[in-house]
Amino acid sequence: MNYKDLIDRIEAGYEPDAQEIESLIQLDRPEAEYLFNAANRTTQKYCGNKVHIRGIIEFSNYCRCRCLYCGINCDNNDVKRYRMEPDEIIENAALAYKAGYRTVVLQSGEDLWYTRDKISYIVKSIKSAGDMAITLSVGERNHEDYLQWFRDGADRFLIKHETADEKLYNMLHPHSNFNNRLKCLRDLKKIGYQLGSGFMVGLPGQTAETIAKDILLLKELDVDMAGIGPFIPHPKTGLKEKAQGSTFLTLKAVAVSRLLIKKVHLPATTALGVLNSDDKENAFSSGANVIMIKVQDHKYRKLYEIYPKGEGQIESIEAERRKLENFIMGLGREVSDDRGDSLKLKEDNYE
Ligand code: 5AD
Numbered sequence: 001m002n003y004k005d006l007i008d009r010i011e012a013g014y015e016p017d018a019q020e021i022e023s024l025i026q027l028d029r030p031e032a033e034y035l036f037n038a039a040n041r042t043t044q045k046y047c048g049n050k051v052h053i054r055g056i057i058e059f060s061n062y063c064r065c066r067c068l069y070c071g072i073n074c075d076n077n078d079v080k081r082y083r084m085e086p087d088e089i090i091e092n093a094a095l096a097y098k099a100g101y102r103t104v105v106l107q108s109g110e111d112l113w114y115t116r117d118k119i120s121y122i123v124k125s126i127k128s129a130g131d132m133a134i135t136l137s138v139g140e141r142n143h144e145d146y147l148q149w150f151r152d153g154a155d156r157f158l159i160k161h162e163t164a165d166e167k168l169y170n171m172l173h174p175h176s177n178f179n180n181r182l183k184c185l186r187d188l189k190k191i192g193y194q195l196g197s198g199f200m201v202g203l204p205g206q207t208a209e210t211i212a213k214d215i216l217l218l219k220e221l222d223v224d225m226a227g228i229g230p231f232i233p234h235p236k237t238g239l240k241e242k243a244q245g246s247t248f249l250t251l252k253a254v255a256v257s258r259l260l261i262k263k264v265h266l267p268a269t270t271a272l273g274v275l276n277s278d279d280k281e282n283a284f285s286s287g288a289n290v291i292m293i294k295v296q297d298h299k300y301r302k303l304y305e306i307y308p309k310g311e312g313q314i315e316s317i318e319a320e321r322r323k324l325e326n327f328i329m330g331l332g333r334e335v336s337d338d339r340g341d342s343l344k345l346k347e348d349n350y351e
Helices: 003-011 018-025 032-047 086-098 116-129 143-152 166-172 178-191 208-221 247-261 317-330
Strands: 050-060 103-108 133-137 156-158 194-201 225-230 290-294
Touching (some): 003 247, 018 208, 018 247, 050 086, 086 116, 103 156, 116 143, 166 178, 178 194, 194 208, 208 247
Parallel strands (some): 050 290, 103 133, 156 194, 194 225
8 A cells, every 4th residue: 555545544544553554654755744744634633723731840850760761760870869848749730720731740750758648648739729630650659559649639640651662671671671561551541540651762772663563552552642752862871872863753653643543642742842943843743732841940950851951941930831832822723721631531523
């Protein structure tokens, strides 16, 4: 089948196999334009024209893990570590609410200082202060923890599968393993969370075949959201010499995911750097409908460096949101003022 027919058919509901997905991932320019346009139409049809803005509070950079790619892994002694107190996190979420955020993502390294009860307290306090969705992103914990936080009112959980290649996964995560990650993802879905996974593009040793498997895994996990971003080498990690993942390849992975899964929230990931680039060809024209920005105090931001990135100007939480809103509107998109819950909870589409 030629690539245009394949794209048309997937847009209409055909479920491609791994090889067909791989062939789309390998499209060159200008053929990829056809893919991006189809992804864009699919976004408009299933998500509408609105972009959801999520506020993220990176509340601790302590981590027990040894992820080879990550700048805050526990072997990096050059990082100054910080933890926000529970009440500080709650106050921060209240500020975000006031600035217009209706989703707050609470993310940290895997830091067991935050016990089940501490996180329960944080979740319950934030939920009692207003109608704001909470996404937890605190890594692998036991089933009882996940269940308790869901009962406390946490709405969503974000824990990426990172790569669907089991051998590569286990090499990159010497402290854990692929099966445990899958178990966490499945448990979370079963408990009832709106589930977020995702993966990195351009990891050393990754092939187009792996990316096809990554996308099929998103489908199998029945995710509600998926963050797909390029791998960026961090100078203080074992992968510092490796090449950065390609933006073009990442955009194709986002586009194929949109085309295949349809009712899924796809962020323009921070690693793609859309805000700092003039590139008109960005994730918002190839399937993305969500963006996350940091809302914690500036003194913590540069310490949460999972991969190198530029430092923004220091502005208020309101000014930063306005700037982002203007950016989104400049792309011809609107800004959502609701929580942006899972599209799978909605019956209809935007046609
Ligand atoms: N490059 C790109 N993405 C990274 N992440 C972590 N380290 C890197 C890196 N070096 C991503 C992972 C993780 C998320 C918090 O950030 O996908 O899940």
